[in-house]
Amino acid sequence: MRNPQNPDQSALADPALLDKIDKLFACNIGEYISLPQLVVVGGQSSGKSSVLEGLTQLPFPCDSSLCTRFATRIIFHRAKEYSVRKITASILAGSDASPEKEATLQEWTWDKDGSFDPSEFSHVMGEVHSLMGVSSSPGNLKPTFSNNVFHLEICGPDEDHLSVIDVPGIFKNTTPGLTSKTDMQLVRDMNSFSQVCLEIIKRLKSRKQALKDLGDECVTPEQQCSYLLSVVACFQELTSHGLSSNYGTDDIFNSHPDLRLATLVMNRHTLFADNLSVWAHEYKFKTETDMNNSNGGQLDLFGGTPPTSENEHLAGSNEPIKYIKTRKTANMEDLAEVIHECTKEVSPKDLGIYEWLTNVFCSSHGFEMGTFNPSLLATTMRKQSAKWPNFMLGYISDIITIVHWFILTALEVACVDQRVSRRLKAWLMDNLLSKYQDAIKQQCQVTRIQAQLAPKVLGDCKHGKVIRLCNISAVHNKGNTRHTVEDIHDILQSYYKAALKRFVDNVCMQAADYYLVNGPETPTKLLCSLFVNELSAADLEDIAGEESHVRHLRARLIKEIKDLEAGKKILL
Incomplete structure:
Protein backbone atom coordinates (compact mmCIF):
# COMPACT_ATOMS: atom_id res chain seq x y z
CA MET A 1 0.00 0.00 0.00
CA LEU A 214 37.35 -0.92 -35.88
CA GLY A 215 37.04 0.51 -39.38
CA ASP A 216 34.69 -0.54 -42.11
CA GLU A 217 33.16 -3.97 -41.84
CA CYS A 218 34.99 -6.48 -44.05
CA VAL A 219 32.92 -9.65 -44.03
CA THR A 220 31.62 -10.05 -47.57
CA PRO A 221 33.83 -10.03 -50.70
CA GLU A 222 32.18 -6.78 -51.76
CA GLN A 223 33.07 -5.09 -48.48
CA GLN A 224 36.62 -6.43 -48.62
CA CYS A 225 37.08 -5.27 -52.21
CA SER A 226 35.72 -1.82 -51.37
CA TYR A 227 38.08 -1.51 -48.42
CA LEU A 228 41.13 -2.51 -50.47
CA LEU A 229 40.17 -0.06 -53.22
CA SER A 230 40.07 2.74 -50.65
CA VAL A 231 43.56 1.71 -49.51
CA VAL A 232 44.76 1.74 -53.13
CA ALA A 233 43.31 5.22 -53.72
CA CYS A 234 45.10 6.62 -50.66
CA PHE A 235 48.35 4.88 -51.61
CA GLN A 236 48.30 6.23 -55.16
CA GLU A 237 47.53 9.74 -53.90
CA LEU A 238 50.56 9.60 -51.61
CA THR A 239 52.65 8.32 -54.52
CA SER A 240 51.49 11.14 -56.78
CA HIS A 241 52.32 13.82 -54.21
CA GLY A 242 55.62 12.15 -53.34
CA LEU A 243 56.77 12.06 -56.97
CA SER A 244 55.67 15.64 -57.70
CA SER A 245 57.27 17.06 -54.53
CA ASN A 246 53.83 18.31 -53.50
CA TYR A 247 54.56 17.89 -49.81
CA GLY A 248 52.40 20.75 -48.57
CA THR A 249 49.15 18.92 -49.24
CA ASP A 250 49.42 16.71 -46.17
CA ASP A 251 51.25 16.91 -42.84
CA ILE A 252 52.06 13.23 -43.24
CA PHE A 253 55.08 14.23 -45.36
CA ASN A 254 56.50 16.11 -42.37
CA SER A 255 56.05 13.23 -39.94
CA HIS A 256 57.22 10.60 -42.46
CA PRO A 257 60.32 11.85 -44.36
CA ASP A 258 60.52 8.52 -46.22
CA LEU A 259 57.49 9.66 -48.26
CA ARG A 260 59.47 12.51 -49.90
CA LEU A 261 60.35 10.19 -52.75
CA ALA A 262 61.34 12.72 -55.42
CA THR A 263 63.69 14.55 -53.06
CA LEU A 264 65.36 11.39 -51.79
CA VAL A 265 65.89 10.02 -55.30
CA MET A 266 67.20 13.32 -56.67
CA ASN A 267 69.63 13.73 -53.78
CA ARG A 268 70.96 10.23 -54.47
CA HIS A 269 71.27 11.06 -58.19
CA THR A 270 73.42 14.08 -57.37
CA LEU A 271 75.55 12.20 -54.86
CA PHE A 272 76.10 9.39 -57.37
CA ALA A 273 77.35 11.82 -60.02
CA ASP A 274 79.59 13.64 -57.53
CA ASN A 275 81.11 10.43 -56.19
CA LEU A 276 81.85 9.15 -59.68
CA SER A 277 83.57 12.38 -60.73
CA VAL A 278 85.83 12.35 -57.65
CA TRP A 279 86.35 8.69 -56.81
CA ALA A 280 85.58 6.47 -59.79
CA HIS A 281 88.85 6.70 -61.80
CA GLU A 282 91.89 4.58 -61.11
CA TYR A 283 94.48 7.36 -61.68
CA LYS A 284 94.13 11.09 -61.38
CA PHE A 285 94.58 12.87 -64.68
CA LYS A 286 97.35 15.44 -65.05
CA THR A 287 96.21 19.06 -65.09
CA GLU A 288 97.56 22.07 -66.98
CA THR A 289 99.28 23.20 -63.78
CA ASP A 290 101.04 19.86 -63.51
CA MET A 291 102.28 20.21 -67.09
CA ASN A 292 103.56 23.77 -66.57
CA ASN A 293 105.40 22.71 -63.42
CA SER A 294 107.24 19.84 -65.13
CA ASN A 295 110.99 20.27 -65.70
CA GLY A 296 111.63 21.41 -69.26
CA GLY A 297 112.05 18.48 -71.57
CA GLN A 298 112.41 15.92 -68.82
CA LEU A 299 109.83 13.17 -68.55
CA ASP A 300 108.23 14.23 -65.25
CA LEU A 301 105.79 11.32 -65.20
CA PHE A 302 105.40 11.31 -61.42
CA GLY A 303 105.79 15.00 -60.57
CA GLY A 304 103.23 17.50 -59.35
CA THR A 305 100.73 17.38 -56.51
CA PRO A 306 97.28 16.29 -57.62
CA PRO A 307 94.39 18.57 -56.71
CA THR A 308 92.26 17.53 -53.78
CA SER A 309 88.61 18.09 -53.06
CA GLU A 310 86.83 18.93 -49.83
CA ASN A 311 85.02 15.64 -50.20
CA GLU A 312 88.35 13.87 -50.02
CA HIS A 313 89.15 15.00 -46.48
CA LEU A 314 87.85 13.92 -43.16
CA ALA A 315 85.88 16.55 -41.28
CA GLY A 316 88.25 18.64 -39.17
CA SER A 317 91.32 16.82 -40.49
CA ASN A 318 93.91 17.44 -43.19
CA GLU A 319 94.30 13.74 -43.88
CA PRO A 320 92.80 12.62 -47.19
CA ILE A 321 90.07 9.98 -47.01
CA LYS A 322 91.49 6.64 -48.10
CA TYR A 323 88.21 5.09 -49.23
CA ILE A 324 84.50 5.75 -49.76
CA LYS A 325 81.48 3.51 -49.27
CA THR A 326 79.36 2.85 -52.34
CA ARG A 327 76.13 2.44 -50.31
CA LYS A 328 74.47 5.27 -48.39
CA THR A 329 71.43 3.41 -47.00
CA ALA A 330 71.14 0.58 -44.50
CA ASN A 331 70.39 -2.97 -45.57
CA MET A 332 66.79 -4.22 -45.45
CA GLU A 333 65.99 -7.83 -44.70
CA ASP A 334 63.22 -7.84 -47.32
CA LEU A 335 65.74 -6.97 -50.05
CA ALA A 336 68.53 -9.36 -49.14
CA GLU A 337 67.94 -11.32 -52.37
CA VAL A 338 68.41 -8.41 -54.76
CA ILE A 339 70.52 -5.59 -53.37
CA HIS A 340 74.31 -5.67 -53.33
CA GLU A 341 76.50 -5.30 -50.31
CA CYS A 342 78.30 -2.06 -49.66
CA THR A 343 81.89 -1.94 -50.95
CA LYS A 344 84.75 0.39 -50.08
CA GLU A 345 86.52 2.03 -53.01
CA VAL A 346 89.95 3.54 -52.49
CA SER A 347 90.75 7.04 -53.63
CA PRO A 348 92.33 7.49 -57.08
CA LYS A 349 96.10 7.25 -57.23
CA ASP A 350 97.64 10.72 -57.15
CA LEU A 351 100.74 9.73 -59.11
CA GLY A 352 101.67 7.28 -61.80
CA ILE A 353 99.26 7.88 -64.69
CA TYR A 354 102.09 8.65 -67.15
CA GLU A 355 104.11 5.68 -65.99
CA TRP A 356 101.06 3.43 -66.38
CA LEU A 357 100.26 4.80 -69.85
CA THR A 358 103.91 4.46 -70.88
CA ASN A 359 103.97 0.82 -69.79
CA VAL A 360 100.73 0.12 -71.65
CA PHE A 361 102.01 1.83 -74.80
CA CYS A 362 105.43 0.20 -74.71
CA SER A 363 103.93 -3.26 -74.19
CA SER A 364 101.45 -3.05 -77.06
CA HIS A 365 102.69 -0.69 -79.82
CA GLY A 366 103.47 -1.98 -83.30
CA PHE A 367 105.07 -0.39 -86.33
CA GLU A 368 103.18 2.90 -85.89
CA MET A 369 105.20 6.08 -86.24
CA GLY A 370 104.11 9.05 -84.13
CA THR A 371 100.80 7.45 -83.33
CA PHE A 372 99.33 4.49 -81.40
CA ASN A 373 96.97 1.59 -81.87
CA PRO A 374 93.34 2.76 -81.37
CA SER A 375 92.67 -0.32 -79.24
CA LEU A 376 94.86 1.25 -76.54
CA LEU A 377 92.04 3.69 -75.74
CA ALA A 378 89.64 0.82 -75.00
CA THR A 379 92.28 -0.92 -72.86
CA THR A 380 93.13 2.15 -70.80
CA MET A 381 89.47 3.19 -70.51
CA ARG A 382 88.52 -0.22 -69.12
CA LYS A 383 91.23 0.09 -66.46
CA GLN A 384 90.44 3.72 -65.64
CA SER A 385 86.68 2.99 -65.22
CA ALA A 386 87.04 -0.30 -63.33
CA LYS A 387 85.26 1.14 -60.25
CA TRP A 388 82.15 2.21 -62.13
CA PRO A 389 80.23 -1.09 -61.68
CA ASN A 390 80.59 -1.04 -57.89
CA PHE A 391 79.45 2.58 -57.67
CA MET A 392 76.56 1.75 -59.99
CA LEU A 393 75.47 -1.28 -57.92
CA GLY A 394 75.69 0.75 -54.73
CA TYR A 395 73.62 3.51 -56.30
CA ILE A 396 70.89 1.25 -57.69
CA SER A 397 70.73 -0.66 -54.39
CA ASP A 398 70.14 2.65 -52.61
CA ILE A 399 67.41 3.68 -55.06
CA ILE A 400 65.71 0.29 -54.59
CA THR A 401 65.91 0.74 -50.81
CA ILE A 402 64.48 4.27 -51.03
CA VAL A 403 61.59 3.11 -53.22
CA HIS A 404 60.90 0.09 -51.02
CA TRP A 405 60.87 2.20 -47.86
CA PHE A 406 58.45 4.55 -49.56
CA ILE A 407 56.11 1.70 -50.51
CA LEU A 408 56.12 0.25 -46.99
CA THR A 409 55.58 3.64 -45.35
CA ALA A 410 52.82 4.67 -47.76
CA LEU A 411 51.14 1.29 -47.26
CA GLU A 412 51.15 1.72 -43.49
CA VAL A 413 49.70 5.23 -43.81
CA ALA A 414 47.04 4.20 -46.33
CA CYS A 415 46.06 1.04 -44.44
CA VAL A 416 45.61 1.65 -40.71
CA ASP A 417 44.96 -2.05 -40.11
CA GLN A 418 48.49 -3.39 -39.66
CA ARG A 419 47.35 -6.97 -40.25
CA VAL A 420 45.93 -6.08 -43.68
CA SER A 421 49.02 -4.00 -44.42
CA ARG A 422 51.30 -6.97 -43.69
CA ARG A 423 49.20 -9.27 -45.86
CA LEU A 424 49.22 -6.81 -48.76
CA LYS A 425 52.99 -6.57 -48.47
CA ALA A 426 53.28 -10.37 -48.54
CA TRP A 427 51.13 -10.53 -51.68
CA LEU A 428 53.13 -7.79 -53.42
CA MET A 429 56.60 -8.90 -52.36
CA ASP A 430 57.34 -11.37 -55.16
CA ASN A 431 56.38 -8.87 -57.85
CA LEU A 432 58.33 -6.11 -56.11
CA LEU A 433 61.48 -8.23 -56.02
CA SER A 434 60.99 -9.02 -59.70
CA LYS A 435 60.80 -5.29 -60.50
CA TYR A 436 63.95 -4.60 -58.51
CA GLN A 437 65.83 -7.41 -60.23
CA ASP A 438 64.80 -6.05 -63.64
CA ALA A 439 66.24 -2.66 -62.72
CA ILE A 440 69.54 -4.21 -61.65
CA LYS A 441 69.71 -6.25 -64.85
CA GLN A 442 69.24 -3.08 -66.86
CA GLN A 443 72.01 -1.38 -64.88
CA CYS A 444 74.36 -4.26 -65.52
CA GLN A 445 73.49 -4.14 -69.21
CA VAL A 446 74.45 -0.45 -69.35
CA THR A 447 77.77 -1.25 -67.67
CA ARG A 448 78.51 -4.16 -70.02
CA ILE A 449 77.86 -2.00 -73.07
CA GLN A 450 80.16 0.67 -71.70
CA ALA A 451 82.94 -1.87 -71.07
CA GLN A 452 82.70 -4.03 -74.19
CA LEU A 453 82.08 -1.62 -77.06
CA ALA A 454 84.82 0.44 -78.64
CA PRO A 455 85.04 4.01 -77.33
CA LYS A 456 82.85 6.30 -79.38
CA VAL A 457 81.55 9.84 -78.99
CA LEU A 458 79.04 11.34 -81.39
CA GLY A 459 79.09 15.12 -81.67
CA ASP A 460 81.63 17.70 -80.66
CA CYS A 461 83.23 17.40 -77.26
CA LYS A 462 85.14 20.52 -76.25
CA HIS A 463 86.84 20.41 -72.91
CA GLY A 464 89.04 23.17 -71.52
CA LYS A 465 90.26 26.28 -73.29
CA VAL A 466 91.94 26.43 -76.71
CA ILE A 467 95.56 27.66 -76.70
CA ARG A 468 97.15 29.10 -79.86
CA LEU A 469 100.56 27.62 -80.67
CA CYS A 470 102.03 31.06 -81.29
CA ASN A 471 101.28 32.00 -77.70
CA ILE A 472 103.39 29.17 -76.30
CA SER A 473 106.45 30.89 -74.87
CA ALA A 474 108.66 27.87 -74.73
CA VAL A 475 108.69 24.74 -76.79
CA HIS A 476 110.24 21.82 -75.01
CA ASN A 477 111.91 19.08 -76.96
CA LYS A 478 110.13 15.79 -76.39
CA GLY A 479 110.76 12.29 -77.63
CA ASN A 480 108.28 10.26 -79.67
CA THR A 481 107.22 8.19 -76.67
CA ARG A 482 106.57 11.30 -74.58
CA HIS A 483 104.48 12.83 -77.35
CA THR A 484 102.51 9.64 -77.83
CA VAL A 485 101.89 9.08 -74.11
CA GLU A 486 100.70 12.67 -73.69
CA ASP A 487 98.38 12.20 -76.66
CA ILE A 488 96.98 9.02 -75.12
CA HIS A 489 96.55 10.85 -71.80
CA ASP A 490 94.73 13.81 -73.36
CA ILE A 491 92.47 11.65 -75.52
CA LEU A 492 91.70 9.33 -72.60
CA GLN A 493 90.92 12.31 -70.36
CA SER A 494 88.57 13.86 -72.91
CA TYR A 495 86.81 10.60 -73.64
CA TYR A 496 86.60 9.69 -69.94
CA LYS A 497 84.76 12.93 -69.14
CA ALA A 498 82.31 12.42 -71.99
CA ALA A 499 81.79 8.73 -71.20
CA LEU A 500 81.31 9.44 -67.50
CA LYS A 501 78.53 11.95 -68.17
CA ARG A 502 76.88 9.54 -70.57
CA PHE A 503 77.18 6.69 -68.08
CA VAL A 504 75.64 8.73 -65.26
CA ASP A 505 72.77 9.83 -67.49
CA ASN A 506 72.09 6.29 -68.72
CA VAL A 507 72.18 4.77 -65.24
CA CYS A 508 69.98 7.46 -63.68
CA MET A 509 67.48 7.76 -66.52
CA GLN A 510 67.19 4.25 -67.92
CA ALA A 511 67.59 1.95 -64.95
CA ALA A 512 66.70 4.03 -61.91
CA ASP A 513 64.16 6.56 -63.15
CA TYR A 514 62.44 4.44 -65.80
CA TYR A 515 62.38 1.09 -64.00
CA LEU A 516 61.97 2.25 -60.41
CA VAL A 517 60.54 5.77 -60.13
CA ASN A 518 58.69 7.36 -63.05
CA GLY A 519 58.29 4.65 -65.67
CA PRO A 520 54.99 3.07 -66.75
CA GLU A 521 55.58 -0.15 -64.78
CA THR A 522 57.43 0.94 -61.66
CA PRO A 523 57.05 -0.88 -58.31
CA THR A 524 54.77 1.86 -56.95
CA LYS A 525 52.22 1.03 -59.65
CA LEU A 526 51.80 -2.59 -58.54
CA LEU A 527 49.22 -1.67 -55.89
CA CYS A 528 46.41 -0.50 -58.15
CA SER A 529 42.71 -1.09 -58.72
CA LEU A 530 43.50 -3.77 -61.32
CA PHE A 531 45.39 -5.74 -58.67
CA VAL A 532 42.35 -5.65 -56.36
CA ASN A 533 39.82 -6.47 -59.06
CA GLU A 534 41.76 -9.58 -60.09
CA LEU A 535 41.64 -11.06 -56.58
CA SER A 536 39.30 -14.00 -56.00
CA ALA A 537 36.88 -14.18 -53.07
CA ALA A 538 39.32 -16.45 -51.23
CA ASP A 539 42.17 -14.01 -51.88
CA LEU A 540 40.09 -11.10 -50.60
CA GLU A 541 39.27 -13.04 -47.45
CA ASP A 542 42.94 -13.90 -46.96
CA ILE A 543 44.05 -10.27 -47.30
CA ALA A 544 41.21 -8.18 -45.86
CA GLY A 545 39.02 -10.66 -43.99
CA GLU A 546 38.33 -9.77 -40.38
CA GLU A 547 39.72 -11.93 -37.61
CA SER A 548 37.21 -13.84 -35.51
CA HIS A 549 37.73 -11.76 -32.38
CA VAL A 550 37.17 -8.57 -34.38
CA ARG A 551 33.93 -9.95 -35.80
CA HIS A 552 32.71 -10.89 -32.34
CA LEU A 553 33.65 -7.49 -30.96
CA ARG A 554 31.91 -5.74 -33.85
CA ALA A 555 28.75 -7.83 -33.36
CA ARG A 556 28.75 -7.08 -29.64
CA LEU A 557 29.19 -3.35 -30.23
CA ILE A 558 26.42 -3.29 -32.83
CA LYS A 559 24.06 -5.07 -30.45
CA GLU A 560 24.98 -2.76 -27.58
Missing part, protein backbone atom coordinates in the same frame (compact mmCIF):
# COMPACT_ATOMS: atom_id res chain seq x y z
CA ARG A 2 1.21 3.47 -0.79
CA ASN A 3 1.44 5.99 2.00
CA PRO A 4 0.45 9.50 0.81
CA GLN A 5 2.31 10.94 3.78
CA ASN A 6 5.61 9.66 2.35
CA PRO A 7 6.68 11.51 -0.85
CA ASP A 8 9.71 9.26 -1.38
CA GLN A 9 7.51 6.18 -1.40
CA SER A 10 5.13 7.88 -3.79
CA ALA A 11 7.95 8.69 -6.21
CA LEU A 12 9.27 5.15 -5.96
CA ALA A 13 5.93 3.68 -6.89
CA ASP A 14 5.32 6.11 -9.75
CA PRO A 15 3.91 3.80 -12.47
CA ALA A 16 5.33 5.87 -15.35
CA LEU A 17 8.81 5.81 -13.85
CA LEU A 18 8.68 2.09 -13.11
CA ASP A 19 7.39 1.44 -16.60
CA LYS A 20 10.38 3.25 -18.10
CA ILE A 21 12.76 1.27 -15.91
CA ASP A 22 11.10 -1.98 -16.99
CA LYS A 23 11.45 -1.01 -20.64
CA LEU A 24 15.11 -0.16 -20.12
CA PHE A 25 15.71 -3.57 -18.57
CA ALA A 26 13.88 -5.14 -21.51
CA CYS A 27 16.31 -3.38 -23.87
CA ASN A 28 19.27 -4.87 -21.95
CA ILE A 29 20.31 -1.40 -20.78
CA GLY A 30 21.01 -2.93 -17.39
CA GLU A 31 23.83 -4.88 -19.07
CA TYR A 32 25.73 -1.65 -19.75
CA ILE A 33 24.81 0.89 -17.05
CA SER A 34 23.41 0.77 -13.53
CA LEU A 35 19.65 1.33 -13.41
CA PRO A 36 17.70 2.29 -10.26
CA GLN A 37 16.72 -0.83 -8.37
CA LEU A 38 16.04 -2.34 -4.95
CA VAL A 39 17.90 -5.52 -4.12
CA VAL A 40 17.02 -8.51 -1.94
CA VAL A 41 20.04 -10.72 -1.31
CA GLY A 42 20.57 -14.01 0.44
CA GLY A 43 22.51 -17.22 0.37
CA GLN A 44 21.22 -20.57 -0.74
CA SER A 45 18.24 -21.94 1.22
CA SER A 46 17.81 -18.58 2.96
CA GLY A 47 14.16 -18.18 1.98
CA LYS A 48 14.55 -16.12 -1.19
CA SER A 49 12.08 -18.28 -3.12
CA SER A 50 9.49 -17.94 -0.37
CA VAL A 51 9.90 -14.15 -0.42
CA LEU A 52 9.59 -14.14 -4.19
CA GLU A 53 6.51 -16.33 -4.14
CA GLY A 54 4.93 -14.12 -1.52
CA LEU A 55 5.58 -11.02 -3.60
CA THR A 56 4.51 -12.40 -6.96
CA GLN A 57 1.92 -15.03 -6.01
CA LEU A 58 3.62 -17.35 -8.50
CA PRO A 59 4.33 -21.00 -7.64
CA PHE A 60 8.12 -20.85 -7.99
CA PRO A 61 9.61 -24.34 -7.94
CA CYS A 62 12.04 -25.15 -5.18
CA ASP A 63 14.38 -27.05 -7.52
CA SER A 64 17.48 -24.84 -7.70
CA SER A 65 18.48 -26.36 -11.02
CA LEU A 66 15.63 -24.44 -12.62
CA CYS A 67 15.41 -20.95 -11.21
CA THR A 68 19.00 -20.13 -10.43
CA ARG A 69 20.62 -21.05 -13.72
CA PHE A 70 19.70 -17.76 -15.38
CA ALA A 71 18.07 -14.46 -14.55
CA THR A 72 14.29 -14.37 -14.43
CA ARG A 73 12.61 -11.00 -14.83
CA ILE A 74 8.96 -10.68 -13.80
CA ILE A 75 7.06 -7.49 -14.57
CA PHE A 76 3.62 -6.79 -13.15
CA HIS A 77 1.26 -4.26 -14.70
CA ARG A 78 -2.15 -3.19 -13.47
CA ALA A 79 -4.54 -3.39 -16.43
CA LYS A 80 -8.20 -2.73 -15.69
CA GLU A 81 -9.21 -3.93 -19.14
CA TYR A 82 -8.33 -7.52 -18.21
CA SER A 83 -10.76 -9.52 -16.09
CA VAL A 84 -8.18 -12.15 -15.11
CA ARG A 85 -4.43 -12.46 -15.06
CA LYS A 86 -2.72 -12.61 -18.44
CA ILE A 87 0.78 -14.11 -18.39
CA THR A 88 3.20 -13.75 -21.31
CA ALA A 89 6.66 -15.36 -21.33
CA SER A 90 9.62 -14.70 -23.62
CA ILE A 91 13.42 -14.91 -23.60
CA LEU A 92 15.77 -11.93 -23.90
CA ALA A 93 19.08 -12.93 -25.46
CA GLY A 94 22.22 -12.02 -23.53
CA SER A 95 24.83 -9.63 -24.87
CA ASP A 96 27.14 -12.54 -25.75
CA ALA A 97 24.56 -14.43 -27.84
CA SER A 98 25.29 -14.97 -31.53
CA PRO A 99 22.87 -13.46 -34.07
CA GLU A 100 21.54 -16.95 -34.89
CA LYS A 101 21.01 -17.82 -31.22
CA GLU A 102 19.39 -14.45 -30.58
CA ALA A 103 16.90 -15.00 -33.41
CA THR A 104 16.02 -18.48 -32.08
CA LEU A 105 15.40 -17.20 -28.56
CA GLN A 106 13.33 -14.25 -29.76
CA GLU A 107 11.02 -16.56 -31.71
CA TRP A 108 9.95 -18.42 -28.56
CA THR A 109 6.91 -17.10 -26.66
CA TRP A 110 4.36 -18.57 -24.27
CA ASP A 111 1.16 -17.08 -22.87
CA LYS A 112 -1.68 -18.13 -20.62
CA ASP A 113 -4.82 -16.58 -19.14
CA GLY A 114 -5.46 -17.16 -15.46
CA SER A 115 -3.26 -18.85 -12.89
CA PHE A 116 -1.27 -22.07 -13.29
CA ASP A 117 -0.06 -24.76 -10.95
CA PRO A 118 3.57 -25.55 -10.01
CA SER A 119 3.85 -28.51 -12.38
CA GLU A 120 2.85 -26.36 -15.36
CA PHE A 121 5.33 -23.64 -14.40
CA SER A 122 8.03 -26.28 -13.93
CA HIS A 123 7.32 -27.60 -17.44
CA VAL A 124 7.69 -24.10 -18.89
CA MET A 125 10.98 -23.60 -17.05
CA GLY A 126 12.26 -26.92 -18.39
CA GLU A 127 11.48 -25.80 -21.94
CA VAL A 128 13.34 -22.56 -21.29
CA HIS A 129 16.33 -24.54 -20.01
CA SER A 130 16.39 -26.51 -23.24
CA LEU A 131 16.21 -23.40 -25.44
CA MET A 132 18.99 -21.65 -23.54
CA GLY A 133 21.16 -24.76 -23.65
CA VAL A 134 21.91 -24.88 -19.94
CA SER A 135 22.31 -27.96 -17.81
CA SER A 136 19.17 -29.31 -16.16
CA SER A 137 20.86 -32.28 -14.50
CA PRO A 138 24.35 -32.91 -13.11
CA GLY A 139 26.91 -34.70 -15.18
CA ASN A 140 26.10 -33.42 -18.67
CA LEU A 141 28.41 -31.21 -20.69
CA LYS A 142 26.08 -28.23 -21.05
CA PRO A 143 26.94 -24.92 -19.35
CA THR A 144 25.61 -24.41 -15.85
CA PHE A 145 24.56 -20.77 -16.23
CA SER A 146 23.32 -18.55 -19.03
CA ASN A 147 23.41 -14.80 -19.64
CA ASN A 148 19.97 -14.95 -21.27
CA VAL A 149 16.97 -13.63 -19.33
CA PHE A 150 13.64 -15.40 -18.87
CA HIS A 151 11.05 -12.62 -19.14
CA LEU A 152 7.57 -12.90 -17.61
CA GLU A 153 5.01 -10.13 -18.00
CA ILE A 154 1.88 -10.40 -15.87
CA CYS A 155 -1.07 -8.07 -16.43
CA GLY A 156 -4.30 -8.00 -14.46
CA PRO A 157 -6.85 -5.77 -12.79
CA ASP A 158 -5.43 -6.29 -9.29
CA GLU A 159 -1.68 -6.32 -10.02
CA ASP A 160 0.73 -3.79 -8.54
CA HIS A 161 3.32 -2.02 -10.66
CA LEU A 162 6.20 -4.23 -9.70
CA SER A 163 9.39 -5.53 -11.28
CA VAL A 164 11.26 -8.51 -9.86
CA ILE A 165 14.51 -10.07 -11.05
CA ASP A 166 15.64 -13.46 -9.79
CA VAL A 167 19.33 -14.24 -10.22
CA PRO A 168 21.50 -16.87 -8.51
CA GLY A 169 21.71 -15.59 -4.95
CA ILE A 170 20.33 -12.08 -5.66
CA PHE A 171 16.84 -10.64 -6.18
CA LYS A 172 15.95 -7.14 -7.33
CA ASN A 173 12.59 -5.66 -6.35
CA THR A 174 11.21 -2.20 -6.93
CA THR A 175 8.46 -2.54 -4.30
CA PRO A 176 8.91 0.14 -1.59
CA GLY A 177 9.25 -0.82 2.06
CA LEU A 178 11.64 -3.77 1.66
CA THR A 179 14.95 -1.94 1.85
CA SER A 180 17.48 -1.48 4.63
CA LYS A 181 19.46 1.70 5.42
CA THR A 182 22.24 0.62 3.07
CA ASP A 183 19.70 0.52 0.22
CA MET A 184 18.59 4.14 0.69
CA GLN A 185 21.19 5.39 -1.80
CA LEU A 186 19.53 3.29 -4.48
CA VAL A 187 16.22 4.99 -3.68
CA ARG A 188 17.84 8.40 -3.91
CA ASP A 189 19.29 7.41 -7.27
CA MET A 190 15.76 6.89 -8.54
CA ASN A 191 14.98 10.50 -7.66
CA SER A 192 17.89 11.49 -9.97
CA PHE A 193 16.63 9.43 -12.86
CA SER A 194 17.78 12.04 -15.40
CA GLN A 195 21.36 10.83 -14.81
CA VAL A 196 20.41 7.54 -16.42
CA CYS A 197 19.66 9.33 -19.68
CA LEU A 198 22.99 11.16 -19.59
CA GLU A 199 24.83 7.92 -18.85
CA ILE A 200 23.11 6.16 -21.75
CA ILE A 201 24.05 9.00 -24.13
CA LYS A 202 27.63 8.98 -22.88
CA ARG A 203 28.01 5.23 -23.27
CA LEU A 204 26.30 5.30 -26.66
CA LYS A 205 28.85 7.84 -27.86
CA SER A 206 31.78 5.77 -26.60
CA ARG A 207 30.42 2.58 -28.17
CA LYS A 208 29.94 4.30 -31.53
CA GLN A 209 33.52 5.56 -31.37
CA ALA A 210 34.76 2.06 -30.55
CA LEU A 211 32.86 0.72 -33.55
CA LYS A 212 34.30 3.46 -35.75
CA ASP A 213 37.81 2.63 -34.58
CA ILE A 561 24.47 0.33 -29.73
CA LYS A 562 21.10 -1.01 -30.85
CA ASP A 563 20.05 -1.59 -27.22
CA LEU A 564 21.29 1.83 -26.12
CA GLU A 565 19.49 3.53 -29.01
CA ALA A 566 16.28 1.80 -27.95
CA GLY A 567 16.81 2.89 -24.35
CA LYS A 568 17.49 6.45 -25.46
CA LYS A 569 14.20 6.55 -27.36
CA ILE A 570 12.35 5.33 -24.26
CA LEU A 571 13.74 8.18 -22.16
CA LEU A 572 13.51 10.91 -24.76
